[in-house]
Amino acid sequence: xxxxxxxxxxxxxxxxxxxxxxxxxxxxxxxxxxxxxxxxxxxxxxxxxxxxxxxxxxxxxxxxxxxxxxxxxxxxxxxxxxxxxxxxxxxxxxxxxxxxxxxxxxxxxxxxxxxxxxxxxxxxxxxxxxxxxxxxxxxxxxxxxxxxxxxxxxxxxxxxxxxxxxxxxxxxxxxxxxxxxxxxxxxxxxxxxxxxxxxxxxxxxxxxxxxxxxxxxxxxxxxxxxxxxxxxxxxxxxxxxxxxxxxxxxxxxxxxxxxxxxxxxxxxxxxxxxxxxxxxxxxxxxxxxxxxxxxxxxxxxxxxxxxxxxxxxxxxxxxxxxxxxxxxxxxxxxxxxxxxxxxxxxxxxxxxxxxxxxxxxxxxxxxxxxxxxxxxxxxxxxxxxxxxxxxxxxxxxxxxxxxxxxxxxxxxxxxxxxxxxxxxxxxxxxxxxxxxxxxxxxxxxxxxxxxxxxxxxxxxxxxxxxxxxxxxxxx
Amino acid sequence: xxxxxxxxxxxxxxxxxxxxxxxxxxxxxxxxxxxxxxxxxxxxxxxxxxxxxxxxxxxxxxxxxxxxxxxxxxxxxxxxxxxxxxxxxxxxxxxxxxxxxxxxxxxxxxxxxxxxxxxxxxxxxxxxxxxxxxxxxxxxxxxxxxxxxxxxxxxxxxxxxxxxxxxxxxxxxxxxxxxxxxxxxxxxxxxxxxxxxxxxxxxxxxxxxxxxxxxxxxxxxxxxxxxxxxxxxxxxxxxxxxxxxxxxxxxxxxxxxxxxxxxxxxxxxxxxxxxxxxxxxxxxxxxxxxxxxxxxxxxxxxxxxxxxxxxxxxxxxxxxxxxxxxxxxxxxxxxxxxxxxxxxxxxxxxxxxxxxxxxxxxxxxxxxxxxxxxxxxxxxxxxxxxxxxxxxxxxxxxxxxxxxxxxxxxxxxxxxxxxxxxxxxxxxxxxxxxxxxxxxxxxxxxxxxxxxxxxxxxxxxxxxxxxxxxxxxxxxx
Numbered sequence: 001x002x003x004x005x006x007x008x009x010x011x012x013x014x015x016x017x018x019x020x021x022x023x024x025x026x027x028x029x030x031x032x033x034x035x036x037x038x039x040x041x042x043x044x045x046x047x048x049x050x051x052x053x054x055x056x057x058x059x060x061x062x063x064x065x066x067x068x069x070x071x072x073x074x075x076x077x078x079x080x081x082x083x084x085x086x087x088x089x090x091x092x093x094x095x096x097x098x099x100x101x102x103x104x105x106x107x108x109x110x111x112x113x114x115x116x117x118x119x120x121x122x123x124x125x126x127x128x129x130x131x132x133x134x135x136x137x138x139x140x141x142x143x144x145x146x147x148x149x150x151x152x153x154x155x156x157x158x159x160x161x162x163x164x165x166x167x168x169x170x171x172x173x174x175x176x177x178x179x180x181x182x183x184x185x186x187x188x189x190x191x192x193x194x195x196x197x198x199x200x201x202x203x204x205x206x207x208x209x210x211x212x213x214x215x216x217x218x219x220x221x222x223x224x225x226x227x228x229x230x231x232x233x234x235x236x237x238x239x240x241x242x243x244x245x246x247x248x249x250x251x252x253x254x255x256x257x258x259x260x261x262x263x264x265x266x267x268x269x270x271x272x273x274x275x276x277x278x279x280x281x282x283x284x285x286x287x288x289x290x291x292x293x294x295x296x297x298x299x300x301x302x303x304x305x306x307x308x309x310x311x312x313x314x315x316x317x318x319x320x321x322x323x324x325x326x327x328x329x330x331x332x333x334x335x336x337x338x339x340x341x342x343x344x345x346x347x348x349x350x351x352x353x354x355x356x357x358x359x360x361x362x363x364x365x366x367x368x369x370x371x372x373x374x375x376x377x378x379x380x381x382x383x384x385x386x387x388x389x390x391x392x393x394x395x396x397x398x399x400x401x402x403x404x405x406x407x408x409x410x411x412x413x414x415x416x417x418x419x420x421x422x423x424x425x426x427x428x429x430x431x432x433x434x435x436x437x438x439x440x441x442x443x444x445x446x447x448x449x450x451x452x453x454x455x456x457x458x459x460x461x462x463x464x465x466x467x468x469x470x471x472x473x474x475x
Numbered sequence: 476x477x478x479x480x481x482x483x484x485x486x487x488x489x490x491x492x493x494x495x496x497x498x499x500x501x502x503x504x505x506x507x508x509x510x511x512x513x514x515x516x517x518x519x520x521x522x523x524x525x526x527x528x529x530x531x532x533x534x535x536x537x538x539x540x541x542x543x544x545x546x547x548x549x550x551x552x553x554x555x556x557x558x559x560x561x562x563x564x565x566x567x568x569x570x571x572x573x574x575x576x577x578x579x580x581x582x583x584x585x586x587x588x589x590x591x592x593x594x595x596x597x598x599x600x601x602x603x604x605x606x607x608x609x610x611x612x613x614x615x616x617x618x619x620x621x622x623x624x625x626x627x628x629x630x631x632x633x634x635x636x637x638x639x640x641x642x643x644x645x646x647x648x649x650x651x652x653x654x655x656x657x658x659x660x661x662x663x664x665x666x667x668x669x670x671x672x673x674x675x676x677x678x679x680x681x682x683x684x685x686x687x688x689x690x691x692x693x694x695x696x697x698x699x700x701x702x703x704x705x706x707x708x709x710x711x712x713x714x715x716x717x718x719x720x721x722x723x724x725x726x727x728x729x730x731x732x733x734x735x736x737x738x739x740x741x742x743x744x745x746x747x748x749x750x751x752x753x754x755x756x757x758x759x760x761x762x763x764x765x766x767x768x769x770x771x772x773x774x775x776x777x778x779x780x781x782x783x784x785x786x787x788x789x790x791x792x793x794x795x796x797x798x799x800x801x802x803x804x805x806x807x808x809x810x811x812x813x814x815x816x817x818x819x820x821x822x823x824x825x826x827x828x829x830x831x832x833x834x835x836x837x838x839x840x841x842x843x844x845x846x847x848x849x850x851x852x853x854x855x856x857x858x859x860x861x862x863x864x865x866x867x868x869x870x871x872x873x874x875x876x877x878x879x880x881x882x883x884x885x886x887x888x889x890x891x892x893x894x895x896x897x898x899x900x901x902x903x904x905x906x907x908x909x910x911x912x913x914x915x916x917x918x919x920x921x922x923x924x925x926x927x928x929x930x931x932x933x934x935x936x937x938x939x940x941x942x943x944x945x946x947x948x949x950x951x952x
Contacts, residue, residue, distance in 0.1 A: 316552050363592075374625055377651075380618040386550070392658070393553050396666045408655050415651050419628075419644050427632045427640060460551055 007057045007066075010047040010074070014111035017043035018104055025100045033092030033099035037085050040103050044085075047114070048078045062182055063121035070117045072466065073249040077117075080241055080329055081110055083444060087340055088234035090440055091348075102234060105139040109238075113246045122171045122181040122207070125250065129167055129214060133160035136227070136239065143232045152226040159223050163213040170206025173199055183258045190261040204259055205269065211254070215247040217273045217307065218280035221300045228296040233348055236292060237336035240299055241329055248306055248325050252318055255310060263313045271311050275406055277304030282413035286420075291350040294417055295335055298376060301414055302328045305391055308403070312394040320390030322466055323459075327375065327387045334372045334448040341365050341442075343435035352421065357430030365437060366425050368445045373418040375452060378411065383452045386459055481545050482533075483559040483609050486526050486569070490602035493519030497594045509590030513580070516594040520577050520601065527570050531949045536563050539805075541611045541674055555670055557618075560611030563946065564808040568735065569608045571812040574937070575724055575819035576601060581930055582720030582823035593634055593721065600626035600725055607732060612670050616739070617661045620732060621654035630725055635717040642712040649709045650729075653699025657736075660692035677742045687748045693740050694752065700733030701793055702786045703756075704763045711767075714782040720826040723778075724819040730789040731811070737796045738804050745799055753797050760797075761889045764790045768896035777825045777904050784860065784897045785818055791890055795875040803878050809945040810871035813938055817860045817868070820934050821901075824853050824923075828908070831921050841912030843905070846922035850909070852931040857905045859938055861898035867941035 005012070017040055024031060024039065051066075051074050058065040085106060092099040112135065116128045137157045144150060175181050177200050178189040190196065209220075216224030228236045255266060281301025288294040306328065309321030339350055342358070342365065349355070359366035371382065378388035388411075395404050493515060500511040534542055541560030549557045561569075576597060583593065603626065607619035628647045637643055664671055668679060681689050702710040710729065717723040745753060764787050771783025792811065795803045827849070832839045843850035859865040862872055876894075880887030923931070940947040 319552060359592075360589075370625075370629075379625060380622050385618070388658075389550075389553070389662075392662050393666075396662050404659060408652075408659065411655060412648060412652055416644065416648060419647050422628075423632065423640060423644065426629065427643065458549070460548065 003057075004059045006050075007054045007059050009050040009054075011111055011114055013043045013046040013050070014107050014114070017107045021100060021104055021107075031100075033089040033097075033103075036099050036103040037089040040085055040107060041082060043107065044078050044082050044110070047110070048075055051075060051078070051114075058118070061120070063123060064115065064118050065120045066118050069253075070249075073117050073245065074114055076326070076329075077110065077113060077242055077245060080245070080333060081106065081238075083333060084234075084237055084241060084336075087337055087440070087444060088237070090438055091232070091234050091340060094343075094346075101142050102139065105135055105142070106238060109135055109139075109242070113242070117246060117249055119250075119253070120183050122174065122183070122186070125207075125211075126168060126171045126181075129210065130160075130164040132214070132243075133157075133164060136160070136243075139235055139238070140227050140231050143235055149230040152223075152230050156223045156227055159213070159220075163210045163220075166206050167210035170203040170210070173203035174207070177203065183253075187258050187261070190259065194261070196262070201262070201265060204262065204266075207254070208251070208259075208266075208269065211247055211251050212273055215244055215251070215303055216300060217303055218277040218300055221277065221280060225293070225296045225300070228299075229290070229293050233336070233339055237333075237339070240296070240336065241332050244299065244303060244306075245325055245329055248321065252310065252321070256313070256318065260313065267311050267313065270307050271400070271403065274304045274307035274311070275403060277301065277307065278407060278410045279304075282410040282417070285414060285417035288417070289352055291335075291352060291355070291421065292339065294352075294421065295332070298414070298417075299328075299332065301410070302376070305387060308407075309387075309391045309394060311400075312398050314394075314397075316390070317394050319466060320387070320394055323390055324387030327383045330383065330448060330451060331372045331376050334368060334445060334452075337441055337444050337448065338365050338369050338372075341437040341445075343437070344432055346435065352424050354432055355421075355424055356428040356432070358425045358434065360430045361432075361434050362437065364442060365445070368449060369425065370422060371449060371452065373421065377415050377418055381456050383456050383459075386456070482526070482530055483543055483545050483561060486523055486530070487559075487602055487606045487609070489523045489526065490519055490598040490605065493598040494595050494602070497591060497598065500591065502591075505590075506587070509587065512591040512594040513584060516598055517577070517580060519598060520573055520580070523601070523605075524570065524573050524577070527566060527573065528948065530561065530566060531563075531570075531946070534561065534563060534566065536946060536949060539563065539801075541672075544611060553665065555614050555665075556612065557615045558611040558670075558672065559606075559609045559615065560673075561609050564738075564805060565608045565735075567808050567812050567946070568731070569605050571815040572604055572608075572728060572731075573601065574934075575728070575815040576721070578816065578819040578823055578930070578934060579721040579724035581927060582826050586719070589633060593630070596626045596630045596633075597721060597725070600630065604728065604732075608735065611673050613661050613664055613673065613676055614670050616673055616736075617654075617657055620657060620736070621651075623732065624650050624654065627725065627729060630722050631713055631717070634719045634722040635713065635726070636719065637713055637716045642709065642716075646709040646713050649699055649706065653696045656692045656699070657696035660689050660696065663689050663692075673739050676740055679742075682746075686746065690746065690749050691752070693736075694749065694756075697733040697736040697740070698756075700736070701730045701789060702763070702767075703790060703793070704759050704766075707763060707767070707786070710786070711782065714785075715776070715779045718778070718826065718829065720819075720822045723781075723822050723826075727785050727818055727822075728815070730785075731815070734789065734792055734796060734807070734811075737793065738807070741796065741799055743799055743801070757794060757797060757883070757886060760790045760794050761886055761893075764893035765889060765896075768893040768900070771900040772896050772903075774900075777829070780897075780900045780904055781818065781821055781825060784901060787893050787897045788814055791872075791875065791879075791894065794879055794886070794890065798878055798882055800878060803875055806871040806874045809867045809941070810875065812945065813859070813866035813868045813941050816934060816938060817856055817866065820852075820931065821856050821860060824849065824856065824931075825904075827923060827927075831917055835916055835921070837916040838912070839915070839917060840907055841910055841915040842917045842921070843908040844911050845915065845917060845919050847919075848925075848928040848931075849923045852923070852928070852935070853908065854905055855935055857901045860901055862894070865942060866938040867945045869942060871945075 021036060021039060051071050055068055055071040112128050112132055119125060141153050178186050213220040228240060277300050281297045285294050285297035306321050306324050309324050310317050342349055375382035375384035378384040496515045497512045500508055502508050539562050541562050543561055545559040547557045549555050603619050603623045610616040610619055632643045699706050714726055767783045767786045771780050792807050795807050828839050862869055879890055
């Protein structure tokens with residue numbers, strides 16, 4: 001019995017935070033964003049530590065199982081969340097706003113992500129994904145700043161509700177047809193009942209479509225872009241960096257661990273979503289006037305690449321997609337860190353017009369943005385090149401030459417959007433005097449860039465180990 | 476010959492380390508910081524030149540295969556090893572690029588516009604370009620080929636003073652698409668043959684549809700770097716407007732990467748499906764040469780004349796490379812060594828004259844009559860540039876042109892005509908500067924400094940020695 005509780009410590013630790021934070025919020029008089037962050041970091045470390053200790057232990061192995069694969073994702077998420085929570089505390093301190101709700105919802109997110117990552121039954125996503133939708137809506141809604149955000153919030157909850165219904169329909173149909181919700185049983189059913197009925201295929205498409213909505217793949221990207229565009233920086237950064245990583249892991253588990261017998265049907269399905277995301281992301285990014293909107297579309301574009309990495313259905317494809325996701329997460333984390341460092345007369349700004357000639361007054365932030373954008377373009381020798389390499393390698397193995405041509409044009413479009421930013425920041429004459437940037441921003445950026453440089457010097461040292469762990473998804 | 480000590484990696488690492496030293500210099504006073512950055516940059520380049528000289532000494536001059544091989548395991552999935560290696564040809568180009576940049580640096584010594592950033596990007600460019608020339612496998616070649624874009628783009632964008640910002644974006648996108656095409660070709664070669672050594676890439680048995688597409692992609696990607704029609708637009712719109720001698724010299728090195736690519740990749744026996752395109756390439760190349768040399772002849776701006784000169788010579792080298800004759804390749808290498816140095820020196824002196832004109836709001840006509848030191852150097856460089864027996868360009872260009880004449884007489888005549896035209900265009904400028912003009916307000920005091928004169932004399936010495944023996948500086952151990 002005690003052992004079961006011990007195995008649950010990572011999740012219980014998140015819950016404990018919620019209780020302790022509530023007490024602190026009620027009883028402590030002097031509380032700042034730093035208070036909640038300091039409190040949260042201990043609980044995150046406890047979760048991280050025990051996730052590593054019990055990396056292969058599970059309480060309910062039939063529906064919820066920890067493996068080295070899930071732990072890899074969990075640890076990465078905890079680390080990213082820790083960094084982002086730290087940076088967010090700077091935002092709340094400068095704005096003198098209460099951060100209790102933000103950190104509590106953030107920890108609740110981590111708890112749900114942790115459960116979702118270890119799921120072994122469709123019952124878990126059926127419960128957790130709607131909860132995540134509500135949480136997303138809440139974290140966005142609680143920090144509304146303008147009238148336009150209310151419309152975006154309503155739009156999100158309506159579409160999230162719709163896709164939750166689609167998800168339930170899919171899971172229900174699959175349960176009716178296969179008689180079970182457990183991944184193992186469903187996979188066995190799919191292997192032994194070929195050809196499959198159209199109902200099963202439709203059900204699988206429903207489930208995957210809901211996941212793609214959560215990931216913000218085109219054409220379901222509009223809600224995500226709307227939220228990112230108008231929410232406050234800590235929320236926008238959190239939603240850009242962490243959820244795509246979790247949903248991708250969930251998608252990998254389902255596609256490779258459960259629905260893999262339908263490889264031939266899923267490949268064009270994933271390919272079309274991937275290409276559509278890449279096209280929409282690259283074309284739309286060119287017409288944006290704000291950096292945050294541009295990077296929201298850049299996220300959609302990068303998500304397309306992550307999906308594209310999966311289509312070869314091989315061991316290499318998962319590690320390729322994982323590499324691309326890590327690169328995306330690192331770059332986006334860096335980009336949002338930079339956003340936190342750009343202030344004009346006390347207000348955070350990301351309007352391209354206001355960033356004219358930023359390099360003269362903010363040379364280090366500008367250089368960091370240049371390096372990160374270069375990495376996102378996939379220009380060697382920066383980290384983004386690794387992602388591009390693995391995706392193209394997979395496509396060539398698959399003989400997907402038409403996709404390669406489309407991809408090349410989209411990369412050019414996306415590069416054009418980044419070039420416009422570089423031109424604005426470096427080649428235009430400065431118009432504004434920016435506020436001083438805190439040391440914390442520079443420290444985080446420095447470590448981010450160090451990671452980018454070290455990873456490219458010897459990518460084998462993390463990719464090889466990650467690949468061995470990721471291959472665990474094949475069972 | 477394998478290297479026991481990673482000396483090749485060192486010549487890539489030294490400029491890269493230099494960037495860190497420049498970056499960490501104090502920012503308190505812009506002038507002091509700029510001077511420090513400049514000194515670090517000069518010191519780094521000189522240190523690297525000494526290293527290159529050392530490599531020349533341990534290299535077997537008569538062996539034209541890649542030597543001092545260094546291999547690093549970089550990635551397991553897909554399996555990629557980064558391999559470095561040099562031959563006398565590539566090392567000569569590295570040395571040429573280093574000396575050209577060093578000369579161009581002398582032209583920006585007193586630059587006050589963001590000197591630190593200029594030095595950082597210059598060192599970054601040198602590091603990447605050195606990596607490019609020592610690449611011994613297709614992947615490292617591609618990596619450095621594309622990586623070079625960013626320092627180029629930043630130098631042109633910030634320091635090029637290009638009036639049309641759109642041209643800078645187009646420059647980047649043109650080159651980026653060229654690099655993407657090479658990437659796809661590299662991935663295709665990797666898929667069929669693995670990470671092929673650069674020495675073997677030209678003899679790959681690529682046939683049929685795949686062969687056609689791969690070779691077309693490779694040729695196209697290199698052509699994107701050479702100002703040949705229809706790819707000439709970006710470089711003409713950029714180069715003719717750049718007034719910073721360092722930015723101009725670095726931009727002038729872009730076509731060199733395309734030419735080097737052709738030398739490494741072009742098969743000794745050109746397949747039929749490429750041969751037809753090569754023929755069209757020759758025709759278009761000659762037309763571009765004629766067209767640009769005519770514009771250079773008509774245009775009064777010395778900047779455009781130098782640009783026309785470099786373009787015409789680069790195309791001549793390209794046409795020489797298209798003959799797929801190994802002996803011509805070596806002549807191209809020897810000639811380009813002098814060519815790079817001459818162009819950088821001419822640009823520095825032209826920029827000096829231009830700035831004197833701007834400072835004194837006076838015409839520079841007849842300036843050389845008053846400025847003796849400048850007159851000696853400028854005249855020598857122009858005469859060497861037009862092909863007189865003053866540098867290694869004389870003999871080697873003679874051999875390249877004679878090969879072109881023997882392969883196609885009409886084409887050869889047109890090439891000689893273009894070369895003569897750009898030569899005359901440069902001589903026009905010397906004539907203008909030497910034409911006595913009593914109204915010229917520029918005086919003896921506006922002459923180049925003694926330090927600059929000493930540097931120019933040293934360059935003249937290098938050029939003269941290269942005429943005697945291209946690898947005169949190599950001392951056999």
